Amino acid sequence: MGFLTGTCTFTKYRIEGDEPISFRDFVDERLKRFAFRELEGASDEKTTGWVGLGSVLDTEFLNAYYSVGDYLAFSLRIDRRSVPAALHKKHVLEAEEKARTMTGRRYLSKGEKTEIKDRVHATLMSKVMAVPSLFDVCWCVSERWLLLASLAPKVREEFEKLFKRCFELEAFPFVPWTARYLDPELEATLGRLTPASFV
Known part of the structure; x- marks a missing residue:
């Protein structure tokens, strides 16, 4: 589920990292450069890229509509x-049986079995359609935070790798109790606390 559909996780x-001076132009160029591209090879299993918010097909990013005020979506x-x-x-079992029948042998060598598995995999992969998944991103540029509409570890890993390659910035999962993100006043208050026994 994305940000435009109602409730989402x-x-x-x-x-973190240094943004270029003309950041909006940089983002526009990078979104287009790292836009989603269809799977090309018959054996390719996965491809990732950016598309317009909630639109599986929009890879052009025309008119910079992804940029609204201080936010990128x-x-x-x-x-x-x-x-x-x-x-x-x-x-694979069918292909192995056919190979044994054609050669008149009861057993196939390890190399023959491997070759059959690879050939069957390539044939089946060429017939399988790719399944698309969309995960919305909302980025508040001035406050340097970003939301990704997913909690799945594999999706987060794909996002973090693509984000770093694309924007040359690091995206770190937000942990609210990390001291450097605390309000300075609250950090000072927490620093003055002493342990107490409640027993």
Whole structure:
């Protein structure tokens, strides 16, 4: 679920690093450069990139509509293509049986089995359609925080890698009790506290 659909879960990030002087132009160029591209090779299993907020197809980012005031809003698209294990196993067994029949042998060598598995996998992958997933991103540039509409570790890992490559900035999951993010007054108050026994 994304930010535009109602209730959603999200991970909050702190953004660290030096932003270029003409940051909005930099973001525009980078969003377009790292925009989502369709899977090309028959054996490719995954591709990631940016798309317009909530739009699976928008990879052009025309008119910079993703930029509203102090906020940037766009989506991370991850397409995955995979062959179910049971289907792969069935086709491998069929291919092995056919190879044994053609050669007249009861057993195949390890190399032959590996070659059959690879060939079956490539054939099935070429027939499988990729499944797209969208994860919305809302970035408050001035306050240096960002929301990603996902809690899934694999999605967060993909996001963090792409974000760093794209914007040359680090996105760190926000941990509210980290001292450097506390209000200075609250940090001083916490520093004056002493341990007490309640027993």
